[in-house]
Amino acid sequence: MRTAVVGGGAAGFFLAVNLKEMMPQMHVCIYERSRKVLSKVAISGGGRCNCTNAFADVGDLSAVYPRGHRLMKRLMHGFDHRAAYAWFERHGVPLTTQDDGCVFPQSQDAQSVVGCLTEHARRMGVEVRMSVDVKSMDDVGDYDFVVVTTGGCRRAEGLQWLEAMGHEIETPVPSLFTFNIADEELRRLMGAVVQTATVGLASTKWRADGALLLTHWGMSGPAILRLSSYAARYLAERDYKARLMVNWLSADEETVRNVVLRKMATEQGRRAMANVRPEGLPLHVWQYLLRKCGLDALRWGELGSKQANRLASVLTADGYDISGRAAHKDEFVTCGGVSLASVHAATLESRVRPNLFFAGEVLDVDGVTGGFNFQAAWTTAYTVAKAICGKCGLTEA
Numbered sequence: 411m412r413t414a415v416v417g418g419g420a421a422g423f424f425l426a427v428n429l430k431e432m433m434p435q436m437h438v439c440i441y442e443r444s445r446k447v448l449s450k451v452a453i454s455g456g457g458r459c460n461c462t463n464a465f466a467d468v469g470d471l472s473a474v475y476p477r478g479h480r481l482m483k484r485l486m487h488g489f490d491h492r493a494a495y496a497w498f499e500r501h502g503v504p505l506t507t508q509d510d511g512c513v514f515p516q517s518q519d520a521q522s523v524v525g526c527l528t529e530h531a532r533r534m535g536v537e538v539r540m541s542v543d544v545k546s547m548d549d550v551g552d553y554d555f556v557v558v559t560t561g562g563c564r565r566a567e568g569l570q571w572l573e574a575m576g577h578e579i580e581t582p583v584p585s586l587f588t589f590n591i592a593d594e595e596l597r598r599l600m601g602a603v604v605q606t607a608t609v610g611l612a613s614t615k616w617r618a619d620g621a622l623l624l625t626h627w628g629m630s631g632p633a634i635l636r637l638s639s640y641a642a643r644y645l646a647e648r649d650y651k652a653r654l655m656v657n658w659l660s661a662d663e664e665t666v667r668n669v670v671l672r673k674m675a676t677e678q679g680r681r682a683m684a685n686v687r688p689e690g691l692p693l694h695v696w697q698y699l700l701r702k703c704g705l706d707a708l709r710w711g712e713l714g715s716k717q718a719n720r721l722a723s724v725l726t727a728d729g730y731d732i733s734g735r736a737a738h739k740d741e742f743v744t745c746g747g748v749s750l751a752s753v754h755a756a757t758l759e760s761r762v763r764p765n766l767f768f769a770g771e772v773l774d775v776d777g778v779t780g781g782f783n784f785q786a787a788w789t790t791a792y793t794v795a796k797a798i799c800g801k802c803g804l805t806e807a
Contacts, residue, residue: 411436411802414553416544417560418442420451420784421770423527423536425557425791427501430534432799439537439553441544443560448524450561454784455512459520462494462788463781464511474782476585476640477745478775481755482786489792491785501526512781546571547766555765555798559791562744562771569772572748576762580774582746583646587638589654590734591628595698600626602692608660609633612653612729616641619660624695627736629654635779638735642745650735656728658691658699667722671713679711686710688725699724743783747774757797758790765801767794 413429415422418440426438440447451459463474471479471486495505495513503526504516515522531538542549550556563569563582573579591597607622609629616637623631638645645652659666670688678686684706687696700706703721705713713721748768752761758773760766769790777783 411555412553413438413555413557413798414550415440416550416556416558417770417772418447418538419559419561419770419787420448420527421561421787421791422557422559423448423531424788425559425769425795426536427527427530427534428792428795429798430531430536432795433802433804434534436798436802437537438535439539440531441542441550442538442540443543445541447528447538447540451527452520452524454520455514455781457520458514458518459523460512460514460779460781460784461498461505461523462491462513462785464507464513465491466511473778474780475775475777475786476642478750478773478786481750481773481775482789484755485789485793488796489789493792494785494788497788498523498526501530510780544571547575555767555801557767557769557794557798558748558772559768559770560772562776563747564744566746569747575760577752577760578749580746580749582744583642584735584743585639585642585745585776586635586743586779588625588630588634588736589628589638589732590650590736591654591730592733593628593730595701596624596730597626597628599624599695599698602695603631604658604691604695606660606690607633608657609637610655610657611637611641611644612655614641614644616644622656625736628732629656629730630736632779639743639745639776639778645732645735650732652732654730654732656730657726658695658728659688659725661726663722663726666725667718671718671722675710675713675718679709681710683708683710683713699728702728743771743776745774745776747772749774757800758794759797767797769794 415426422440426440429436429438468474471483475482503522505513506516507513566581569579602624604622608619610617618633618636620632622633684697687693703724758767770787775786777786
């Protein structure tokens with residue numbers, strides 16, 4: 411029996427290794443478009459490879475998988491984050507879990523994951539053909555099974571050959587990116603981090619929490635990346651022009667006005683407001699917000715009710731115009747791809763062509779930052795490997 415894996419990547423290599431472990435007699439060939447394998451894995455997570463997540467604070471998968479959460483919920487019954495953690499440790503990559511739930515190799519080096527996948531593939535006899543650009547099934551040759559793992563596609567043209575076969579394609583657009591904001595005074599705060607903020611898009615339901623990083627081009631950090639993922643299509647349709655709302659304290663306006671500010675006015679009355687900040691705000695960010703309200707020269711005891719209302723409003727609903735999209739350093743995640751309506755949910759086999767499967771980001775499944783996209787790759791790849799084995803009569807794979 412022969413299986414062709416078109417696209418390689420994290421999902422492709424993981425699938426190939428698992429398929430060979432389940433069926434050592436299976437001939438597996440990876441068709442890799444580039445001249446270097448797993449290059450995206452090597453640079454992911456700042457070169458450390460955030461290979462999964464502990465999911466400890468995830469109550470609903472839709473919070474971390476804006477597209478495909480129902481499919482992921484189903485498939486993770488067969489191979490979840492615990493199984494992925496155990497798999498890598500069993501294959502020689504000790505892992506560690508950070509306080510935020512992100513899981514990395516103990517080596518803090520993505521090459522540990524790259525080396526694991528490539529070495530096990532080599533040792534198990536997986537064939538790898540480099541610099542092969544597959545644009546039709548004719549480019550693959552005679553195989554019993556074909557699995558497409560081409561990853562996120564920046565342009566719909568790259569998926570035309572799959573669309574021509576009858577698959578429904580969701581137009582791909584970027585899913586993890588930062589925001590350009592043309593506010594020179596804000597940009598002077600570059601490097602400042604607000605550990606807990608809430609960001610959203612005006613007049614929409616889109617909201618995200620997390621750390622907020624101020625940069626020389628605007629705003630970044632986990633909160634912004636999550637928001638960009640949730641609202642990926644909305645922002646693409648509007649050419650990345652929208653109104654960003656920032657709640658600097660992640661608290662409601664009444665609490666900020668009647669608890670936070672009143673407490674500080676009572677306890678810090680004689681001190682200059684510019685020198686004493688609410689907990690969680692860097693001093694120079696606080697001073698910037700005071701200047702924005704025209705309150706930077708006051709003492710806490712001089713804060714009147716109207717001024718408190720104005721300050722509470724800025725602290726909880728501060729508005730900025732997004733002027734464009736800026737690339738995140740790990741930005742190669744897209745939303746879109748092969749529609750989930752075109753595959754069988756239990757096996758990820760094509761509904762229009764038997765023995766053709768899909769795994770990884772080529773599917774319309776994508777997650778927020780934090781290891782969730784790699785988990786989707788491992789889960790979908792394992793699902794396909796097991797499905798192929800089932801078609802071969804190996805039901806206990």
